[in-house]
Amino acid sequence: MMNAALGPLDYRVPDGLDVNAGAVVVAPLGPRQVLGIVWEEERLPAERIDDSRLRPFISVCDVPPIRAELRRLIEWCANYYCAPLASVARMVIASSAALRGAATMTEYRLTGGMPERMTAKRELALAALEGEQGSLRELAEMAGVSEGVLRGLVNQGAIEPVEVDCDRPYPQARADFAVPELSPQQSEVADRLVEATASGGFAPFLLDGVTGSGKTETYCEAIASALEHGKQVLVLLPEIALTEAFLRRFEDRFGAAPVQWHSSLKATERRRAWRAIAAGTAQVVVGARSALFLPYARLGLIVVDEAHEISFKQDEGVRYNARDVAVMRARFEQIPVVLASATPALESLAMADSGVYERLVLPSRFGGAQMPDIQLIDLTEDPPERGEWIAPPLRRALFQRLERGEQSLLFLNRRGYAPLTLCRHCGYRFQCPNCTAWMVEHRLTHRLACHHCGHVVPAPRFCPECKEEDSLVACGPGVERIADEVKALWPQARTAIVTSDTLFSPARVADFVKSVEAGDIDIIVGTQLVTKGYHFPNLTLVGVIDADLGLEGGDLRASERTFQQIMQVAGRAGRGQKPGRVFIQTRMPEGEVIKTLIEGDTERFYAVETENRRRANAPPFGRFAAIIISSEDADEAAQVARLIGKSAPLIEGMRVYGPAPAPLSVLRGRHRHRLLIHATRQVDIQAAIREWLGNIVWKSSTRVAVDVDPYSFM
Ligand code: ADP
Numbered sequence: 269m270m271n272a273a274l275g276p277l278d279y280r281v282p283d284g285l286d287v288n289a290g291a292v293v294v295a296p297l298g299p300r301q302v303l304g305i306v307w308e309e310e311r312l313p314a315e316r317i318d319d320s321r322l323r324p325f326i327s328v329c330d331v332p333p334i335r336a337e338l339r340r341l342i343e344w345c346a347n348y349y350c351a352p353l354a355s356v357a358r359m360v361i362a363s364s365a366a367l368r369g370a371a372t373m374t375e376y377r378l379t380g381g382m383p384e385r386m387t388a389k390r391e392l393a394l395a396a397l398e399g400e401q402g403s404l405r406e407l408a409e410m411a412g413v414s415e416g417v418l419r420g421l422v423n424q425g426a427i428e429p430v431e432v433d434c435d436r437p438y439p440q441a442r443a444d445f446a447v448p449e450l451s452p453q454q455s456e457v458a459d460r461l462v463e464a465t466a467s468g469g470f471a472p473f474l475l476d477g478v479t480g481s482g483k484t485e486t487y488c489e490a491i492a493s494a495l496e497h498g499k500q501v502l503v504l505l506p507e508i509a510l511t512e513a514f515l516r517r518f519e520d521r522f523g524a525a526p527v528q529w530h531s532s533l534k535a536t537e538r539r540r541a542w543r544a545i546a547a548g549t550a551q552v553v554v555g556a557r558s559a560l561f562l563p564y565a566r567l568g569l570i571v572v573d574e575a576h577e578i579s580f581k582q583d584e585g586v587r588y589n590a591r592d593v594a595v596m597r598a599r600f601e602q603i604p605v606v607l608a609s610a611t612p613a614l615e616s617l618a619m620a621d622s623g624v625y626e627r628l629v630l631p632s633r634f635g636g637a638q639m640p641d642i643q644l645i646d647l648t649e650d651p652p653e654r655g656e657w658i659a660p661p662l663r664r665a666l667f668q669r670l671e672r673g674e675q676s677l678l679f680l681n682r683r684g685y686a687p688l689t690l691c692r693h694c695g696y697r698f699q700c701p702n703c704t705a706w707m708v709e710h711r712l713t714h715r716l717a718c719h720h721c722g723h724v725v726p727a728p729r730f731c732p733e734c735k736e737e738d739s740l741v742a743c744g745p746g747v748e749r750i751a752d753e754v755k756a757l758w759p760q761a762r763t764a765i766v767t768s769d770t771l772f773s774p775a776r777v778a779d780f781v782k783s784v785e786a787g788d789i790d791i792i793v794g795t796q797l798v799t800k801g802y803h804f805p806n807l808t809l810v811g812v813i814d815a816d817l818g819l820e821g822g823d824l825r826a827s828e829r830t831f832q833q834i835m836q837v838a839g840r841a842g843r844g845q846k847p848g849r850v851f852i853q854t855r856m857p858e859g860e861v862i863k864t865l866i867e868g869d870t871e872r873f874y875a876v877e878t879e880n881r882r883r884a885n886a887p888p889f890g891r892f893a894a895i896i897i898s899s900e901d902a903d904e905a906a907q908v909a910r911l912i913g914k915s916a917p918l919i920e921g922m923r924v925y926g927p928a929p930a931p932l933s934v935l936r937g938r939h940r941h942r943l944l945i946h947a948t949r950q951v952d953i954q955a956a957i958r959e960w961l962g963n964i965v966w967k968s969s970t971r972v973a974v975d976v977d978p979y980s981f982m
Pocket residue numbers: 448449450451454477478479480481482483484485486634803
């Protein structure tokens with residue numbers, strides 16, 4: 269049996285029970301009870317304990333067994349990402365509430381009746397809870413009143429309890445609810461996807477279509493086909509913020525919302541989703557990367573939207589790339605998988621070029637909408653005023669849009685007000701006590717925050733070093749500061765700041781989308797969170813405040829990422845009838861990335877970047893892996909890192925760099941060192957690392973993590 273914490277453990281099957289591989293069981297472990305998955309004996313390491321010395325496990329959970337296809341995926345992930353089998357298995361049975369069998373719970377809703385005595389709070393609650401149902405705690409949160417207020421309303425008969433079946437079925441989506449008329453180009457692509465979905469079998473697609481070309485519209489046809497065949501579909505999105513827009517699109521097309529899966533689900537929702545997915549009654553699941561490891565009964569199609577997004581890479585625990593695992597899952601399930609993107613990752617393009625993925629192209633926007641016109645602002649020639657960040661040409665364009673009642677978007681990938689605060693008098697800089705990082709000023713919340721560990725302090729009034737008052741200055745801009753600049757220029761302009769600080773829940777995203785669509789926002793100032801997915805027809809201007817920002821630090825994918833980000837944000841402009849325009853502010857107008865963006869020459873960008881990678885033997889040509897050593901004790905971390913470095917194997921086609929202190933040398937109070945392994949495709953890099961680390965011992969206070977195909981080099 270596979271136990272989540274310890275790896276494979278042996279148990280005896282209790283007398284009279286018939287259990288097969290895949291069963292989810294409860295077993296004793298010391299004084300505790302733990303969950304596990306029954307595994308095939310022959311697929312585990314050979315050491316077995318004599319049957320007579322084994323404890324029997326306790327019970328089998330009332331859920332369908334984990335299918336062999338998913339068990340093979342778990343093994344593949346553990347092997348490929350050098351992770352414990354049990355850590356991967358744990359992601360499958362993460363929702364322990366789901367495993368406890370059928371249940372009911374009590375929820376509350378308005379009766380329509382009025383309380384005898386009305387108070388302001390009660391009135392507020394009654395207005396807010398129209399049509400809602402949930403636990404008292406959830407309703408209290410929705411209405412912004414205490415649970416006590418609601419309990420009062422229950423006593424007065426204005427709110428009533430209802431018994432709900434935790435496993436009540438989801439509304440059914442209908443393939444033919446609102447079938448769109450596709451353009452000939454779209455039809456061709458859709459037909460191919462539908463055909464592959466209907467016939468089944470492993471079929472990986474790269475759906476490469478410019479922003480607004482109808483990628484979503486076309487893959488929805490494949491979803492329709494899966495629905496008709498009674499198959500389940502998984503749609504992976506890179507961010508929860510994007511689910512909101514997708515939910516609405518989906519409901520318009522299929523007449524019912526899909527099932528959601530992400531970290532902010534309530535425990536009851538999680539349970540209901542898990543069980544419906546395992547039972548096969550959840551038809552379409554839209555979720556974050558963890559939805560990949562759910563026990564679908566009849567998966568028929570996987571879609572990875574915005575497949576180039578680096579947030580598909582998980583950087584803690586099991587360090588997997590959901591895009592790649594999605595393809596593997598499709599292979600084990602023998603079904604099609606669609607990677608959709610307007611700016612595919614170089615890795616995905618290489619797979620298409622070599623014929624592994626089938627490439628489907630949508631080269632133009634739907635409905636005759638034009639791609640936006642992209643222009644450059646050379647900040648060395650046309651600089652903004654000192655202490656400001658919007659250069660005159662962009663300022664003029666913004667003013668024009670305000671005059672015409674059109675909307676604009678300013679993009680800067682930096683949360684908060686300013687990335688650094690320093691003392692003008694003594695030079696003191698505010699640094700995080702737990703990380704090698706500056707504290708970022710957040711003026712909206714009057715705090716300084718570390719974006720790595722979440723440490724926050726109230727905004728200081730004086731310098732802690734020299735005690736000078738009014739000596740602190742903010743250095744550099746974040747989105748809040750850009751929004752301030754806009755407000756100073758046009759006090760009447762209605763702005764919205766869009767970052768993970770402001771759009772932290774699906775409800776906030778929904779509010780934001782509604783107010784933009786209603787025309788209540790003139791200028792959006794946002795981070796990468798607004799670069800993708802949104803479709804605002806009246807948005808005609810995009811300004812990129814600092815195109816050079818992403819190129820700093822120069823990691824492997826810096827150019828690619830900058831190109832993708834700017835293409836994506838540019839893709840928000842001119843999606844409706846009115847043409848869009850994009851301004852890119854840069855100090856390096858001659859840079860390759862900027863030049864190709866201006867010329868709209870995507871082909872050349874990819875060609876040049878591919879050649880660079882080929883020459884450096886970087887992915888997708890060569891491979892990287894990282895070993896990250898961390899400990900609260902600086903000496904201990906350094907020692908283990910040296911030990912690992914000294915024992916590096918000599919293998920042809922593989923080089924080991926380091927150990928060296930990580931660029932982010934202290935994170936959450938842990939001192940970090942890194943080794944980087946660079947190898948040709950021929951080397952079995954995982955086997956090499958497993959054997960290498962398998963021969964070394966270190967204290968459990970030191971953590972050694974392996975990152976295969978790393979995205980972060982910090
Ligand atoms: P992408 O996913 O490639 O960015 P979308 O699928 O979001 O593109 O399409 C862009 C916009 O055009 C959306 O508002 C979508 O509803 C609309 N659209 C695309 N194709 C069609 C179609 N065949 N019929 C009607 N509307 C369409």
